[in-house]
Amino acid sequence: MEILAIPGSVRSGSYNMALLEAMSKTSTNNINITVFDKTKHIPVFDPDIEDEDIPEAVNYFIAKIRESDGVIISTPEYAHGLPGVLKNALDWLVASDALVLKPVVVTSVSTSGLGGVRAHNALVLILTAMNVNVVVEGAMNVPYAQRKFDENLILIDSLTTKAIQVSLLALEQAVKNAQAKNT
Numbered sequence: 001m002e003i004l005a006i007p008g009s010v011r012s013g014s015y016n017m018a019l020l021e022a023m024s025k026t027s028t029n030n031i032n033i034t035v036f037d038k039t040k041h042i043p044v045f046d047p048d049i050e051d052e053d054i055p056e057a058v059n060y061f062i063a064k065i066r067e068s069d070g071v072i073i074s075t076p077e078y079a080h081g082l083p084g085v086l087k088n089a090l091d092w093l094v095a096s097d098a099l100v101l102k103p104v105v106v107t108s109v110s111t112s113g114l115g116g117v118r119a120h121n122a123l124v125l126i127l128t129a130m131n132v133n134v135v136v137e138g139a140m141n142v143p144y145a146q147r148k149f150d151e152n153l154i155l156i157d158s159l160t161t162k163a164i165q166v167s168l169l170a171l172e173q174a175v176k177n178a179q180a181k182n183t
Contacts, residue, residue, distance in 0.1 A: 001175055003033045004068035008075030008086035008108075008119070010040040015109040015145035016074040018153035019164075023072060023107075026164045031172060033072070036064055045091035054092075061089060062098045070103040070135075070175045072167075073127075077110050077119035082126075090126055100131045103174035105138035105167055115141030133178065138170035 005020040017035070024033040041057045049055075065071060075086055093099050106123050108116030120141055127134050140163050142148060148157035155161060 001031050001069045001172060002067060003027075003031055003070045003072060003171065003175075004064055005033050005035045005072040005074070006039065006086075006089070007035065007037070008039075008073060008083050008123075010083075010085055011076075013153065014076070015111070015142070015149060015153070016076050016107075018145075018149050018155065019074050019107060019109050019140075019142060019160075020072060021153070022155035022161070023164050023168065026161060027168055028172075031168060034064075034068075036061070039085050039089050042085075042089050042092060045088050058092045061092065062096050065093070065098040065102070068102070069179070070105070070171050071099070072105045072107065072171065073123060074107040074109060075116060075119045075123050077108065077112075077114075077116035080118045081122050082119050086123075087126070090130070094130060099127070101133050101178065103133045103135050103171060103178055105135045105140075105171045107140040107142070107167070109142040109145045111145050113143050115143035117141050133174060135170050135174040138167040138174070140164070140167050 007017045009016045020035050027033050043055050108120040110116035150156050
């Protein structure tokens with residue numbers, strides 16, 4: 001099972017990237033998680049661009065999503081919302097069917113006590129509008145990230161590790177259900 005993990009942050013030292021890396025290390029043999037680290041290379045969305053002129057970085061992003069059986073998106077919260085880089089990447093997907101009905105787990109990580117819940121909710125709202133299969137049972141909000149990752153951004157919190165296991169099981173089941181419907 002191929003899963004594409006998309007970080008909503010392009011910051012060096014991102015806790016959201018660290019969570020996706022921890023999810024990748026925690027995944028079972030059934031799940032191969034690839035972290036998409038090229039979000040910052042996606043140009044600003046321009047609805048006037050015709051299909052044949054879509055930038056190479058956008059086509060690559062869409063191809064990676066199409067190749068995956070499911071997706072994990074982990075977002076930080078900026079000013080009570082999504083980071084612009086993540087919203088921009090999603091805007092490019094609106095006219096595509098790459099994410100339509102694809103199982104997607106939404107996670108958010110924050111140093112605050114809310115764990116990025118406002119950005120998490122905004123992301124779910126956007127994905128729902130895009131007709132994505134949001135796997136609610138796999139959702140995660142990770143508050144107080146500085147307590148859950150060490151100085152090398154390695155996950156050290158056992159409760160978060162257990163939450164990752166539950167999240168990945170929910171995603172795996174959602175992908176199996178989607179595959180069964182398509183056969």
